[in-house]
Amino acid sequence: MADPRYPIGRFQFDADRAPELRAQWIEDLAQAPALLRQAVAGLNDRQLDTPYREGGWTVRQVVHHVADSHLNAYVRLRLALTEERPVIKPYSEKAWAELSDARTAPVDSSLALVEGLHQRWVALLRSLRPDDFARTFQHPETGEQSLDRLVAFYAWHGKHHAAHIRSLRERMGW
DSSP states (O other): OOOTTOTTOOOOOOGGGHHHHHHHHHHHHHHHHHHHHHHHTTOOHHHHTSBSSTTSOBHHHHHHHHHHHHHHHHHHHHHHHHSSSOBOOOOOHHHHHHSHHHHHSOHHHHHHHHHHHHHHHHHHHHHOOGGGGGOEEEETTTEEEEHHHHHHHHHHHHHHHHHHHHHHHHHHTO
16 A cells, blocks of 8 residues: 555655746646645535544644645745845744644635635746746755745645545545
């Protein structure tokens, strides 16, 4: 059985292929909100409060995590576009997922946030020049990151978490 933590496989970044893959990554980001909304469509509170795997977050926490994570990524992108190699502030995804709003708030708030955020994010990405994607930021834990890598990762990230929810639905017959 495949690892339930990585239903679409682990993230892989090929910097050499970035220019040819960039348009697809941006399209993946454009489609991510609809993919997430479709993944949770029709789920009730009991289903939303079911972990997607043993020891994992609930579906509700996954949806709120996507909003939190993508919002942070968007800010990092903007910092990298307006500053020279800015040092970004990391955050504890696990701690954020345990906050009350992530455990109990309706998912519609985060779905709406992801939709609006991705509209702006994709519009900005589509306006960039190819050399803009080589700009970088400094992550205190993982080092220098290019905008190409950020875009590739979040294109994967949206599909990754939607697949967590879809695979749970399939296993549970929802």
